[in-house]
Amino acid sequence: AQKVTQAQTEISVVEKEDVTLDCVYETRDTTYYLFWYKQPPSGELVFLIRRNSFDEQNEISGRYSWNFQKSTSSFNFTITASQVVDSAVYFCALISNNAGNMLTFGGGTRLMVKP
């Protein structure tokens, strides 16, 4: 069985603040993939990043960065200098080799960035 937990249901920050969204996962498989998706108020799901279990290098893409730590089963997402347009629900997700090709999502974190 696989499980993704996003303990923060809602975060509110003021523009230009840095914010970190937490993600903790559970799986018995040694090969798995982790994802982050963004769901803005318009409702569509936007892919942000995919990371496989053998690649623990942290990644930076503009104001976004991801910290993958296998030792703590975490895949946290940081937005630097947040902007109002970052306001959205962010989902962490996991798929593993033996999960029947089913992507399991966390409950999502609603981020509100105020001007």
Add this chain to the structure above:
Amino acid sequence: DTAVSQTPKYLVTQMGNDKSIKCEQNLGHDTMYWYKQDSKKFLKIMFSYNNKELIINETVPNRFSPKSPDKAHLNLHINSLELGDSAVYFCASSHRSGTYGELFFGEGSRLTVL
């Protein structure tokens, strides 16, 4: 061109009716999915399907059935609609070739059962 498209975007219907939501992808992907997003934004997989196998989430009632006329389409049929079926349904597609690529999602279909 829209990569994954769903129709209709909005559907309002009465309890007990049967309805379908259509999904098409033009990405050449071999695997398609249906997800349900409830009012609390929780996303749950319903089905995963490629031309070889259908994988069903065991918690999905058998009133829900996916139908795939070809690789590019995966439609969702729902019989005897209930109030609790009200949700946003997302179709998605991906490559499945031993590694798991990103899922491309449609824009969602909001179903309201009265």
